Amino acid sequence: FFFSATPREAFCFFREMEAIQRQTLQLFMAKPCMSSEEAKAQFQTISRGRVSFENTKDAINERIRGMKLEIRRTTWDLNGETYWVLATSRGIENVDIGTTLDPKEISFVKHMIQKIIKKNGKLTVPAALAMSDYPKDARISSQASQQVLRYLQHEKILYVKEKKNKKSKDLVVIGPRGQLEIFDIINGDENATKCFVCSHHCVYGYTCSNAGCGKRLHLHCFQRLGRSGRDVKCSQGCREVFAPKELQNENAAEGDEGGSDEEEEPEDMDEEQ
Ligand SMILES: [Zn+2]
Ligand SMILES: [Zn+2]
Structure with a gap:
């Protein structure tokens, strides 16, 4: 809407809103993904404590729901922290606000996301861009694939996590906004597993160390269950204790590709905003 509306329509839409709501929505349009601390600080600057964020967010959502937009909170699997996101519920085809992905590029993106899920959320950039791994209808030029990746980074759908040393490779990971935007793709993927505690999809997390169990957390x-200092055990019928140190190493091995030497832990993701 914001990009297809005439200037007059956009002017009327914003004029009808209260100033704090309008400024908050404009904030989210400029920054569609913020850590909850940043969102809180920015909102405090706008509202000066006159109204609550919850009420303002609800009022904005009331107005933008018809455009299939919504301000939502999400917990990023990768670091367990919460983010506020201006999310669309129109599928990946319509994430392209302001840019147009053609059908081949959309197919490329869907296949790349499937590859990321298959790799437990960590796919190296060279693997993400290796066209020979993609079906014919999803192959695009190397220049186009790099543009699409940059665009998805800009939209905070995906992140590129830079390599730590010369031996390792840059990784493509699903960002907090991506978790919401591509939920349908993740949901429909046979390789996507659910967390045995909260039943939500678990792109990033721990795998039970009991061979043959494979439960994800x-x-x-894990942090919530372990808060009281008790052991965190797997579900009924397994009861294996989740031991974070080992499991982090296991996670690192899963992000590994082609024998490269990576030391990746879910907690140390850089939070670029
Ligand atoms: Zn969970
Ligand atoms: Zn288990």
Whole structure:
């Protein structure tokens, strides 16, 4: 809407809103993904404590729901922290606000996301861009694939996590906004597993170390269960104790590709905003 509306329509839409709501929505349009601390600080500057964020957010959502937009909170699997996101519920085809992905590029993106899920959320950039791994209808030029990746980074759908040393490779990971925007793709993927505690999809998390169990657990669910200092055990019928140190190493091995030497832990993701 914001990009297809005439200037007059946009002017009327914003004029009808209260100043604090309008400024908050404009904030989210400029920054569609913020850590909850940043969102709180920015909102405090706008509202000066006159109204609550919850009420303002609800009032904005009331107005933008018809455009299939919504301000939502999400917990990022990768670091267990919460973010506020201006999310669309129109599928990946319509994430392209302001840019147009053609059908081949959309197919490329869907296949790349499937590859990321298959790799437990960590795919190296060279693997993400290796066209020979993609079906014919999803192959695009190397220049186009790099543009699409940059665009998805800009939209905070995906992040590129830079390599730590010369031996390792840059990784493509699903960002907090991506978790919401591509939920349908993740949901429909046969390789996507659910967290046994909260039943939500677990792109990033721990895997039970009991061979043959394979249950997955979010970092934030692990932290919540372990808060009292008790052991965190797997579900009924397994009861294996989740031991974070080992499991982090296991996670690192899963992000590994082609024998490269990576030391990746879910907690140390850089939070670029
Ligand atoms: Zn969970
Ligand atoms: Zn288990």
